[in-house]
Amino acid sequence: MRISEIATVLAWHDALNDSDIETLLALSSDDIELGGSEGAAQGLTALQEWAGSAAPTLVPGRMFMHDGVVVVEEQATWASKPGESRTVGTSFRVVHDQVTAVFRHDTLEAALEATDLSDKDLVTDI
Incomplete structure (x- = not known):
């Protein structure tokens, strides 16, 4: 296991x-891809806008x-949707210690299926 991918994803979180946008952008590639049930976008400007508006x-x-x-299985809350909390699954692609893609899925199972990962890929020694 390469610990740098895990460290990058945890630092990104x-x-x-x-709300440390400067560090978030530094951990992300210039052409980062973002996707979820509400659409897709690309680039640091899109990431900055998403982080600021959805909070x-x-x-x-x-x-x-x-x-x-x-x-990553995540407990997600949004400032734009007070009182709503959900468990979601998000997939990250990490290249050279930068996040190059982030795709949020409604469930962990959907994220695992989309990436061909399974229980055998569970990280147990962080």
Whole structure:
């Protein structure tokens, strides 16, 4: 297991949750791809706008990893949707210690299926 992918994804979560946009952007590639049930976007400007407008808090739980892809089970809340909290699955692609893609799925199972990861890819030694 490469610990740098996990460290990058955890640092990305910390920056997002702390509203540290400068660090969030530094941890992301210039052409980062973003996707979810509400659409898709690309680039640092799109990431900055999403982080500012949706103001999500994503608390990471179980993590799965294989070949630069990290899937995280998250407890998600949004400032734009007070009182709503859901468990979601988000897939990350990490290349050279930068997040190059983030795709949110409605469930962990959907994220695992989309990335061909499974229980055998569960990270147990972080």
